[in-house]
Amino acid sequence: MTAMAKTAATNSTVLELRNLITEFVTQRGTFRAVDDVSLELHAGKTLCVVGESGSGKSVMSRSILQIVDPPGRVTGGQALLHRHRTARGSDFDETIDLLQLDPKSKAIRNLRGRDIAMIFQEPMSSLSPVHRIGDQVGEAIRLHEAVSKKEARERTLELLRKVEIPNPGKAIDQFPFEFSGGMRQRAMIAMALACNPTVLIADEPTTALDVTIQAEILDLIRSIQDESDMAVMFITHDMGVVAEIADEIAVMRFGKVVETGDVYEIFEKPQHPYTQRLLNSVRELDHPSARRLEMRETRAIGEPILVSDGITKVFGSGKRWFGGEVKGFKAVNTANLELRKGENLGVVGESGSGKTTLGRCLQRVYEVTDGRVLYTNEAGQERDIAGLTEDQLAEPWRDIRTVFQDPFSSLNPRMTIGQIIGEPLVVEGKLTGQQIRDRVHELLELVGLPASAYMRYPHAFSGGQRQRVSIARAIAPNPRVIIADEATSALDVSIRTQVLDLLLDLQKRFDLSFILISHDIAVIRYFCDRIAVMYRGQIVETGDTETVCQKPQHAYTQSLLSAVPVADPRVRGQKQRVRYQEAT
């Protein structure tokens, strides 16, 4: 380990940002996305940059290699790469200011990918869909080093092996679409490692992945770092991931770094009020909400109100033109589930597990292939709504409402907030125009939005505010059941608890029952009384939330829970990871 010896002897800072400023010049003025940021990256260490959406952490990382999308421009500061302190560097002092280089020059292209490599959030769009994995990784090598094709291929094989892609001999000739999300991200990492970079910038590399795969990718990055003494800048919004991987932390807010420090220091003694709040909201989640427990004391959970009796949903099946049947995809496979009155039921599972489909079947947005959906209405009559037509569903749809995942696409951009919230009332046709207006104002107040929102359009609101609009629309016709499909996933952590608390307050007031669909165990633990775990279309385990979270019975639940990162750096590495292999 000569590299180790070299860096340990002296200063180990390999990349240094000094007063970095990046601005976006728009019609409406100059927007300073990165405001006077100074950071240091040390060889062999991981610096986690944390911050909520829009805090400028991504732009900051892109500024280093000058790949900010126009109209963004680096307008000040320095980004010093101390090459002499790296394994590749020579003995004499060689410091390069990356920001002095022309963004299109050969000099900076030489550094990109060789000294500093990047991996991005979305592995599907960062890989070229028309080239084989091997060619893409090989190109990264051949761009920077004069090696033959054959040699590059051998090195590629080795890299694929290093990132633990199974059967690299076969994978090298496959296309990205043949890979799963986790495999694609591994291939991206292989590409980034192609030239043994000194610095790896990872921009939310695990955000698009399921927790079990996220845990594996984090393991991989850590093990590679141990081997190669690489400095990693890891950008994330997830404090759990931070606790898992960071050596140092930089907290960003509104384009500025508000706090930097050692991982233990920040987690245990956060100085800046924003960091404190951020950590508090993270810690608050992951525990049962006090508000909910208090509510349950006074109000008991009632009889089943919405029951899924063996629901099966198959997509894309049907007859072909010339006879023969197309076998569809079974998204939900005989799911049995019941929601009781006044209860919060959580449905958890990874992407593609069928949890959203189940929710939509329960609401009968989708036709149900098989099974019954039993809904007990206010008068206590139980009714199977699986076979109803759209016209007959009008009444159950007033009782069972939805809060959608994406606060951007779920509100019609062409209607004002008042129109959006009032729509179910207008369609129902029972109230006069003035009554509807009054009701909408009442609803706006209930969800904590100003009355001035009435005349505005959705684009004037932030994600959290939009989700409040979505909630107001859901409760407008006085429903009894609300299905919230990943209602908080698109929101920042600090806003997440706010929205969940709002839902709990509404539950207290209007005696609602909730089904919360989420991939995030922490959110479910905070909000839900009972939990159902889905895996590949099947409900593998149901039970009381705390019981399931503490003593999971099914092997899949165990693996899921063991993969969830805990927001405490002290427990790092202590948890035993369980991997779940489905019996075939």
Add this chain to the structure above:
Amino acid sequence: MPMNSKTETDPRALVQSPQDFASQWSLIWIAFRRHRLAMTGAIIVLMLYVVAAFSEFLAPFNPNATSAADVYHPPQMIRFIDRHDDGGWSVRPHVRSLTAERDKFTLKTTYIVNPDEKIYLQFFGKGDPYRLWGVIPMDRHFLTTADPSERFYMFGADRLGRDMLSRTIYGTRISMSIGLVGVTLSLALGLILGGVSGFYGGRVDMIIQRIVELVISLPTIPIWLGMSAALPQDWSPLTRYFAITVILSLVAWTELARVVRGRFLALRTEDFVTAARLDGCSRKRVIFRHMMPSMVSHIIASVTLAIPVMIIAETSLSFLGLGLTPPIISWGVLLKEAQNVRSIAQAPWLFIPGGAVFLAVLALNFLGDGLRDAADPYAQDTHQ
């Protein structure tokens, strides 16, 4: 009830704009106004339609009035400063008179400037009587000769001594309106078939899309030729005009049908459309209240881009002699005059209607491009 919705505002945030209250249309307008090329296009298109609307008033002469003495009269430049013989000057629009001289040997006519004679022009002067829009009898013209017996030729004259400026102005009306009428027809077809195709999907979609492909794969020019050749020769020019627009739109609806279908497919899966269904909206309300507003802007953009195609199609058909025929005046009919080599050599100004086609098509394309870019104002506002 505790509503801790108070969040700190981003100190970097730019000043809140009135766009918060802006509706879809005002956002489109804001985005469109930034598009300079499209704004220029919009102004030119507007001017062309003004010309089309008031062509009788704007044209100096009756477009069918011939003058045997002015065959292939070249264009004249309008001068505003009138120099008197005594050295003084005044502002008075006029043109220099040209006299025809015939070469004794070659019999070629050449026009020579007659320095002594000036033809004075007058704004809002009296000229050939006409009926505005076929109804209001008038005889004032925007610009005509002070002496009604004299003539001037800004764009020259054709082989019968007819004023090309007047003819081009009259041609604007037919050429620009055939685009509108044709597009209206194909829009109706495209909206219905595309909408049905996109909304219902499945087998209906299959069949309609195959029909669209069939129509697209037909070679258009021979089809136009064949269809217009099949029109009875004894039809009146006006009937022919309508028949031609129908023929043009029968081929042009496919593009619009695809745009509409695509928008429907894209919107059908949007969460807010599902939300509208769950709000209890009827199918009709979902389409017209929730989906249509998001499509209108895109449809307007594609309509704007379809008009120039129509104009070009009419021009080419008429140029080939199978579209409109005299006495109807359209740019294509006028260009038919410029079909032979003789006219190129002797009277290049017969191509001026081609310039009008060029201008109209270019302006409409710029306008359509700008509209298409502005149609989705939310797509551009990502960097706020």
